[in-house]
Amino acid sequence: MGSRSRTVVTTVAAFVLLIVLWELAKLVLPPGGVTVGGTRVLPRTDNAAMPHVWTVLGRLTEPEVAGAATTRTVGAAVASGALFTLGLAMGGLLLGGVLGVLLALVMQRFRLVERAALPYVVASQTVPLIAIAPLVAGWGGNIAILGWSWQPWASVMVIASYLAFFPIAVGMLRGLTSPVSADVELFRAMASGWWTTLVRLRLPASVPHVVPAVRLAAAAAVVGAIVAEISTGTRGGIGRLIIEYAQSATGDPSRMYTAILGAAVLGLVAAGAVGLLDVGLRRYRGSVR
Known part of the structure; x- marks a missing residue:
């Protein structure tokens, strides 16, 4: 079985295991939970x-607004x-x-x-993300470039980039410094400049470090976008749906879980999209030592 097939099987198996544990907890644990010394432990x-x-899952097929x-x-x-x-x-x-x-x-x-x-x-x-989001939205509201006014979705994108920036910067730096000294000295002996060494040696050697960093950054960007939508009140995204469905969770808690399920699938899709980058750069997998 190829590595990509193993990844798909592992992902499906993890979802199935989570469902089994969820239903097993409902079957075994008492409905009111477990409290020890006045503290709820389960x-x-x-x-x-x-x-x-x-x-x-049944809520997914029901109308969002009855009688609309x-x-x-x-x-x-x-999905939208x-x-x-x-x-x-x-x-x-x-x-x-x-x-x-x-x-x-x-x-x-x-x-x-x-x-x-560094x-x-x-x-x-x-720095807590929930504290940065209102600041970015407030600063962005004062920006106007060539007649274009700052939009709420731009604040969400900036906040998502804030979380994605760190793993890529650190992973890229580690990859650029990963070539062994003998290879670097060989390029110097051949009178290769910094740019030639970067393109021919350091960038190919950084691929095995960068791809996992980008995959982590993709998942972090999704988390940042969802939190930013909740913090800034941006409409149209899954974060806003979580808030709206949570407000009616007392009468229909299962609807809130549909939005949470959508957010979980969204993170998997974003991380899986990075796999396309991994496929394109597969020839450089053996560059790291």
Whole structure:
């Protein structure tokens, strides 16, 4: 079985295992959960907190608004929101990837820049995303370029790029510095400049490090886009659906789980899309030592 087939089988098996554990928890654990010393140590498993999987799947085919003139199913609403969020997440991944690669190139070229900038790059990821989102939305509201006003979706894309930037920058830097000293010295002995060494040696050697970093960045961009949609109130995405369905969770908790399921599938789709990059760069897999 090829590596890609194993990946598909593993992903499906993980979903099946999650479903089995979910239903097993509902069967074994008490509906009110388990409380020890006034502290709940195991969650409630009644239908108001943990609906059955088949109940959640059944909600996907039901109309989103009962009695509406134009009937749209919950599944169609979740799919539309997921596609909207996917577009913003991929835009953020592209923006964060470009910035991350450029910074990694500068840090590899000038070690002083690496020593000065890398600690701040790492520290930037300790800032809570939920605190950054309102600031980005507020600053963006004051931007107007050639008659174009800043849109809420632009804030979501910038926030997604903030999370995607870090793994790509670190992975790219590690890949650029991965060639062994003997190979670097060989290029120097052949009077190769920095650009030739970069294109012929460092970039091919960085592929095995960059592809996993981009896959991680894609999943992070999806998380950033969803959190940004919730924080900024941007409509049209899966994050907004989660908020809207959560407000009616008391009467219909299974509908909220349809949006959560859509967000989970969205993350898998984004990470799987990076597999196309992996296929295109397969010839460089053996570059790392």
